[in-house]
Amino acid sequence: MKKKISYHTRLKRRLLLNQIFKFIFMSTIIVSIMVLAILVIDVLQKGLGSLDLDFILNMPSSRPERAGILPALLGTLWVIGLTALISIPVGIGTAIYLQVYADKKSWFFKALNINIANLAGVPSIVYGILGLTVFVQLLKIGPTVLAGALTLSLLILPVIIVSSIEAIKAVPSSITEGSLALGVSRWRTITGVVLPMATPGIMTGSILALSRAMGEAAPMIMVGAVGFVTFLPDSIMDRYTLLPMLIYNWTSRPQDAFAQIAAAGIIVMLILLLLTNLTAIIIRNKTQNRVD
Amino acid sequence: MKFSKILISTLIVALGLVACATPKTSLKGSIAIDGSSTVYPIAELVTEDYNADYPNVEITVGFSGTGGGFTKFAAGEIDIANASRKIKQAEIDALVAAKVEYLELKVAYDGLSVVVNKQNTWVDYLTFTELKAIFGKDATATKWSDVRAGWPEENIVIYSPGHDSGTFDFFTEAVNGKSGVIRQDSETVKISFSEDDNILVTGVAGGKGAIGYFGFAYFEENADKLKVVPLTKDPVKAAVTPVFATIADSTYPLSRPLFIYVNKASLKRAEVMSYVTFFIKNAKKLSAEVGYVSLPDADYTAGLALLK
Numbered sequence: 001m002k003k004k005i006s007y008h009t010r011l012k013r014r015l016l017l018n019q020i021f022k023f024i025f026m027s028t029i030i031v032s033i034m035v036l037a038i039l040v041i042d043v044l045q046k047g048l049g050s051l052d053l054d055f056i057l058n059m060p061s062s063r064p065e066r067a068g069i070l071p072a073l074l075g076t077l078w079v080i081g082l083t084a085l086i087s088i089p090v091g092i093g094t095a096i097y098l099q100v101y102a103d104k105k106s107w108f109f110k111a112l113n114i115n116i117a118n119l120a121g122v123p124s125i126v127y128g129i130l131g132l133t134v135f136v137q138l139l140k141i142g143p144t145v146l147a148g149a150l151t152l153s154l155l156i157l158p159v160i161i162v163s164s165i166e167a168i169k170a171v172p173s174s175i176t177e178g179s180l181a182l183g184v185s186r187w188r189t190i191t192g193v194v195l196p197m198a199t200p201g202i203m204t205g206s207i208l209a210l211s212r213a214m215g216e217a218a219p220m221i222m223v224g225a226v227g228f229v230t231f232l233p234d235s236i237m238d239r240y241t242l243l244p245m246l247i248y249n250w251t252s253r254p255q256d257a258f259a260q261i262a263a264a265g266i267i268v269m270l271i272l273l274l275l276t277n278l279t280a281i282i283i284r285n286k287t288q289n290r291v292d
Numbered sequence: 293m294k295f296s297k298i299l300i301s302t303l304i305v306a307l308g309l310v311a312c313a314t315p316k317t318s319l320k321g322s323i324a325i326d327g328s329s330t331v332y333p334i335a336e337l338v339t340e341d342y343n344a345d346y347p348n349v350e351i352t353v354g355f356s357g358t359g360g361g362f363t364k365f366a367a368g369e370i371d372i373a374n375a376s377r378k379i380k381q382a383e384i385d386a387l388v389a390a391k392v393e394y395l396e397l398k399v400a401y402d403g404l405s406v407v408v409n410k411q412n413t414w415v416d417y418l419t420f421t422e423l424k425a426i427f428g429k430d431a432t433a434t435k436w437s438d439v440r441a442g443w444p445e446e447n448i449v450i451y452s453p454g455h456d457s458g459t460f461d462f463f464t465e466a467v468n469g470k471s472g473v474i475r476q477d478s479e480t481v482k483i484s485f486s487e488d489d490n491i492l493v494t495g496v497a498g499g500k501g502a503i504g505y506f507g508f509a510y511f512e513e514n515a516d517k518l519k520v521v522p523l524t525k526d527p528v529k530a531a532v533t534p535v536f537a538t539i540a541d542s543t544y545p546l547s548r549p550l551f552i553y554v555n556k557a558s559l560k561r562a563e564v565m566s567y568v569t570f571f572i573k574n575a576k577k578l579s580a581e582v583g584y585v586s587l588p589d590a591d592y593t594a595g596l597a598l599l600k
Contacts, residue, residue: 059340059343060336060340061340062333062336062337062340062581062582063337063340137367142369143369221354221355221356224354224369225354226326226352226353226354226355227332227336227353227354227355228332228335228336228339228340228351228352228353229350229351229352229353230339230340230343230347230349230350230351230352231350231351239324239350239352241352249332249355251488251490252329252487252488252489252490253333253490254489254490254493254507254509254510254512254513254514254583255513255583256513
């Protein structure tokens with residue numbers, strides 16, 4: 001027969017267990033924040049001295065004291081802007097098709113879903129090789145901003161699709177069915193009900209994916225991002241360099257002065273990422289208020 | 293889509309600001325350069341100075357490695373390929389097949405430096421036979437005592453540049469007789485490869501039994517953390533330490549020339565001709581500025597004569 005334990009003993013045990021888990025979770029968050037803090041402090045210490053307006057507005061240079069990042073900063077904005085223009089519409093379109101139109105019981109749908117989830121885990125360099133073969137060489141786009149943006153779009157599409165599907169799934173079926181029951185067409189239901197309600201989730205996923213794309217260097221070397229350019233990109237068929245390329249090159253130089261400007265480049269990169277994520281939060285909050 | 297709108301408008305404003313500040317000269321055009329990351333610092337510096345004189349020539353310099361550079365060179369994607377070793381027969385064949393005619397120009401010397409840890413008190417010099425005992429394909433030495441009798445039983449740990457670099461090709465050819473052949477990574481002797489030479493510096497500086505090799509500039513900047521090893525091919529002769537003089541006159545056995553390969557068809561374009569001429573004329577001063585050893589004057593004169 002089971003021994004009876006009094007209510008108070010059990011309560012004590014539970015409280016103790018509660019304390020232990022609280023401690024474990026607190027330590028995990030403290031460890032991760034500390035690692036991040038060490039990283040940021042280290043970068044700030046090395047880089048803040050070199051970071052000024054000249055650094056942002058100058059051309060890159062072999063003389064570290066004169067070096068700037070303007071072509072790389074603009075290159076990054078061009079490539080990421082174009083990537084957003086390509087990947088977000090395609091991603092949302094795919095998600096709508098898969099979630100609203102596709103027959104979920106068909107083998108095609110299942111195969112597609114598994115594949116998309118798998119693609120999200122493919123190493124980025126593989127996309128670089130694909131981009132080089134298909135966009136740069138086969139389609140003869142050349143090592144341009146467009147080829148870079150197309151490659152990055154492929155890289156982040158799976159993430160955008162998966163997060164958009166989740167956002168669309170989260171729209172209560174009572175509302176969509178209500179709209180359909182009132183005689184609203186399927187298309188108008190999508191544009192007028194589903195998308196506005198799913199926008200916060202879609203935008204959060206998309207912008208986080210874009211932030212990831214912004215930091216990629218490996219696949220971009222493959223598709224033709226270079227280390228040094230003497231001009232600023234002004235069309236999608238221009239050649240370009242990117243912030244991660246400059247940072248990568250500078251950290252591998254022997255002279256210590258390059259390590260410092262690399263750190264300054266990392267700070268700019270962090271600020272850029274922070275701004276993008278901030279945009280994501282603002283968009284999310286605004287659209288959320290509209291729906292609620 | 294608000295995000296992209298913000299981006300585009302930022303771009304337009306930024307581009308507008310910059311466009312106002314661009315000066316003008318008559319020579320226009322574009323030049324694409326790629327290849328060795330060892331030659332990259334020289335090419336970058338030359339490009340920067342050239343661009344100060346000719347601001348309307350659009351130049352890109354990449355660093356996808358000597359091998360990667362030649363692939364692009366054969367595909368006609370670039371006008372100039374930087375190389376930290378001589379072109380290989382297979383690469384020549386590819387260029388012939390693609391009907392690309394080229395010009396080979398020497399721009400500077402680099403002394404591939406073999407380095408060990410500062411605490412390594414025993415290594416006074418190494419012969420090529422001993423290097424082969426450490427780096428060779430069938431090398432068996434696992435401890436320093438296996439390399440030369442009397443050295444301590446410290447484990448050997450190897451740091452080497454990655455397989456796509458010309459530095460790796462040159463070193464393996466010089467030491468092991470065949471380019472690309474090196475000892476296998478094993479339980480007993482660990483080999484770490486990295487395309488980033490600063491990681492190799494950190495690795496060698498961090499382990500007492502470590503040995504590695506890379507361009508002279510990386511040793512020079514880290515001379516306080518590393519010990520450079522004098523080398524000799526012939527065990528009877530005295531070993532030579534890499535310094536500017538011994539690298540320049542090639543008495544240092546791992547002294548290697550750095551090249552640029554120019555597409556002859558591209559050379560017909562005025563901007564490419566003017567750029568390459570500028571490169572050779574200024575290579576002496578500028579290669580020294582980034583830590584390489586300049587060629588004897590006669591080599592530069594010969595290079596200029598080739599261009600005519």
